[in-house]
Amino acid sequence: MDNLERIHQVDAAWNQRDWELYGSLIADNFQGWMNGDSQPHDKAEHLRRGQAYCAAYPGNRIHCDPYLDAFASEDGQRTCTISTVTASSSDAADQRAMLMVVCHWRDGQIVRQRESICTDPFVPA
Template structure:
């Protein structure tokens, strides 16, 4: 039974993120929650995780976690640990550089990348989470270049 409860909480957490119900999303994170997000400079607390999620969704307003068909979704027998592997889909609005003084209209580029989350649950809330987003695939799909000043790898 503990496993089923954890799986239901994962789905609810992802639905809250998809619907941008940030109060509900935050309610699934323990006060002392520590999150590790790929690309972040270090671990984040609850407030930083919430701010990161909101800024990511502001940058990609239609992005969503695919909850209808997880690639993998399971919890430990006691419900204390979970793994969710799914897809994150959406669009980015891009503005091409000007061409001989012409300002070109923005266009959308779609992304569909793998998202993996491994969580430790305590009292029905995420106490620690490791999230890995395939940012390299996202970069390729968006045809984005890496800013050398940001210290990213190409």
């Protein structure tokens, strides 16, 4: 399995709320940044944030079949995916955003990740 297939597995696990599979694809020494974080967060914080977001927006989904774009570095150790994310909650109208995720992989797990979410109203469907 290559890392583009693995990132698809990560996003499918998110959509299914399979936190065991999701967590198994993230290295214990993970460092992540989201939307301009000045300091990285670790694996435990990454999982906590994901679970909290899914609790607040239980209908959220990463649209990864297909991605808007997905590619890997020549050596396959870095991946980039761009997808549409939809979210809904009982308190808010449906929301749509574009999600870009850049990952550095080692031994089949994400060791570094940068996420950026664009909530521009003109994000493609």
